[in-house]
Amino acid sequence: MLLSIVIPVLNEAQTVPLMMVRLRDALRKVSWEVIFVDDGSTDATPSVLALEALKEERVKVIRFSRNFGHQAAVTAGLDFANGDAVVVMDADLQDPPELLPRMLDLFERGYDIVSPQRRSREGETVFKRWTAKIFYRVLAHLAEQPMTPDVGDFRLYSRRAVLAIRSLREQHRYMRGMVAWLGLKEVMLPFERKARAAGQTNYPLLKMLRFAWTGVTSFSAFPLRISIAAGCLLSVAGFLYLLCVTYLALYTTTLIPGWASVVALQCIFSGVILLALGAVGDYVARSYEEAKERPLYVVTDARNVSLAGKSLPRALVLADAAVPLDPVVVEETESAVPAPITSPAYQPLAGVRA
Ligand code: UDP
Ligand code: MG
Numbered sequence: 001m002l003l004s005i006v007i008p009v010l011n012e013a014q015t016v017p018l019m020m021v022r023l024r025d026a027l028r029k030v031s032w033e034v035i036f037v038d039d040g041s042t043d044a045t046p047s048v049l050a051l052e053a054l055k056e057e058r059v060k061v062i063r064f065s066r067n068f069g070h071q072a073a074v075t076a077g078l079d080f081a082n083g084d085a086v087v088v089m090d091a092d093l094q095d096p097p098e099l100l101p102r103m104l105d106l107f108e109r110g111y112d113i114v115s116p117q118r119r120s121r122e123g124e125t126v127f128k129r130w131t132a133k134i135f136y137r138v139l140a141h142l143a144e145q146p147m148t149p150d151v152g153d154f155r156l157y158s159r160r161a162v163l164a165i166r167s168l169r170e171q172h173r174y175m176r177g178m179v180a181w182l183g184l185k186e187v188m189l190p191f192e193r194k195a196r197a198a199g200q201t202n203y204p205l206l207k208m209l210r211f212a213w214t215g216v217t218s219f220s221a222f223p224l225r226i227s228i229a230a231g232c233l234l235s236v237a238g239f240l241y242l243l244c245v246t247y248l249a250l251y252t253t254t255l256i257p258g259w260a261s262v263v264a265l266q267c268i269f270s271g272v273i274l275l276a277l278g279a280v281g282d283y284v285a286r287s288y289e290e291a292k293e294r295p296l297y298v299v300t301d302a303r304n305v306s307l308a309g310k311s312l313p314r315a316l317v318l319a320d321a322a323v324p325l326d327p328v329v330v331e332e333t334e335s336a337v338p339a340p341i342t343s344p345a346y347q348p349l350a351g352v353r354a
Helices: 015-026 045-055 070-080 097-108 126-142 159-166 175-182 205-219 222-251 259-292
Strands: 002-009 031-038 059-064 085-088 113-121 155-158 186-193 298-303
Touching (some): 002 015, 002 070, 002 097, 015 031, 015 045, 015 097, 045 298, 070 085, 070 159, 070 175, 097 113, 097 155, 097 186, 126 205, 155 159, 175 205, 205 222, 222 259
Parallel strands (some): 002 085, 113 186
Antiparallel strands (some): 059 298, 085 155
């Protein structure tokens, strides 16, 4: 039995060697390969990975032409994995390699997906912990298929689960939702999530919010429908307000407060309309991006993996530069020099030298 470990990396030069030590230690009794997907690192990561690949053939490296994002890197790793079971994990040791034997144990008992569930999250701010908690709970209610809370991308997939995930080639990827959507047999394994071994997070607030929004929009049409609910609620409130105003006008001498309430209502209505419009716009933009059917990632380099003849749906694999491209030679012939314009229709402006 072969275990593949897929590790997306972005600027993780410090953590990769630590990761390799812990991996080797944890997997003494298992036959394994590791696939690092370099998601356009700009530090020393490429040379660190090349060195690791040189030491051992079972360390495989795939390099993207630029940063395509964590989810695209996970997708590429799953595309290139050969194992009977595949584990996706972070490079920063927040996902402990020591958990792998227990995950394999559960896999051998017949589970397609083994999901380590974070019981605690060390080294993360209170803000991140709380927003994550709220997000998982909200999404659990919005999504059509319930997603397991507090499970990240650290997961074990059986071979058939990998084949199933490979067939889902959508542009805006939210792996956790895709796993839930597949509905395969899943088991949870609680663990304590430690702080990063070194370096700093590659998921700053804005990127995290964007990722959360992808999660919501990929698996729920609720934001599109929210305007209907908001519209109904506001209409009822408006009608009640109208009744109230009519009553005041007919039976009391109280002056109806003027512009302030009108302006307030105007603001609320405009806000809700813009919000709804924005949500619709976002779905339209996402459909547009999907319709273009661009590749999910571009691979330009690989170690211990042959790219020649590799063809994957919706992925661009630029093979080893073994096939030389004919250079385009521009010869400076006389005809290449633009001829002076002789047409009578062309009259240079007076005083301007043509
Ligand atoms: N990562 C990646 N591409 C990105 C962002 C992150 O490949 O655009 C990798 C990163 O190197 C790490 C994993 O994805 O191995 C998780 O990222 P990180 O630890 O920074 O996120 P956090 O755990 O803080 O949410
Ligand atoms: Mg991390």
